[in-house]
Amino acid sequence: MSAADGRDSTACADGNCEIAVSEPVKIPFKGPRGQATLSITEIGPNSIAYTVKSGNGQSKSSASGPGQGCITVLRSNGSGNSCGGLGDAGRPSPQPDAVVIQAATGEDGTAVLQLVSAP
Numbered sequence: 001m002s003a004a005d006g007r008d009s010t011a012c013a014d015g016n017c018e019i020a021v022s023e024p025v026k027i028p029f030k031g032p033r034g035q036a037t038l039s040i041t042e043i044g045p046n047s048i049a050y051t052v053k054s055g056n057g058q059s060k061s062s063a064s065g066p067g068q069g070c071i072t073v074l075r076s077n078g079s080g081n082s083c084g085g086l087g088d089a090g091r092p093s094p095q096p097d098a099v100v101i102q103a104a105t106g107e108d109g110t111a112v113l114q115l116v117s118a119p
Contacts, residue, residue: 002020003018003019003020003112003113004017004018005017005018005019006019006020007019007020007021007022009021009025009027012027012028012029012038012113012115013028013029013030014029014030014117015029015030015031015099015115015116015117016115016116016117017029017113017114017115018091018112018113018114018115019112019113020106020110020111020112020113021040021043021110021111021113022043022108022109022110022111023040023043024039024040024041024042024043025039025040026038026039026040027039027040027113029099029115030099030117031054031074031099032054032074032075032076032097032098032099033054033055033076034054034055035054036052036053036054036055036074036099037052037053037054038050038051038052038101038113038115039051039052039053040103040111040113042062043109043110043111044109045106045107045108045109046064046065046066046068046105046106046107047062047063047064047065047105048062048063048064048069048070048103048105048111049061049062049063050062050070050103052072052074052079052101054074054079057078057079059072059074059079059081061081061083061103062083063083063084063103063105064105065105066105066107067085067086067087067104067105068083068084068085068086068104068105069083069084069085069086069102069103069104069105069111070082070083070101070102070103071083071092071100071101071102071103072100072101073095073098073099073100073101074098074099074100074101075097075098076097086102086104091114091116092114092116093116094116094117094118094119095118096118097118098117098118099115099116099117100114100115100116100117101113101114101115102114102116
């Protein structure tokens with residue numbers, strides 16, 4: 001599984017990146033209300049679990065199974081999660097005043113994370 005920014009988590013600092021991860025990692029990025037952190041807490045073949053922290057709030061998501069993943073939309077007033085089959089979902093669409101995070105599981109234990117911010 002390849003990602004545009006490889007395994008360089010610093011590419012996510014501006015809220016726009018596509019990276020591959022295969023171990024727990026904390027990824028700081030610019031959220032709608034300042035600094036936010038995406039923490040990959042568990043990762044393995046066809047599974048991923050993560051927490052997004054921004055300000056005083058946090059959101060947890062997890063997915064397991066082939067072709068599964070989660071999308072978290074982080075807004076200045078909170079966040080929303082959706083997990084399930086991603087199918088052939090490409091890069092998520094940017095949304096105004098939000099960061100969209102998509103985490104797709106991988107059979108080999110490597111997940112692809114995409115962070116998308118509106119320009």
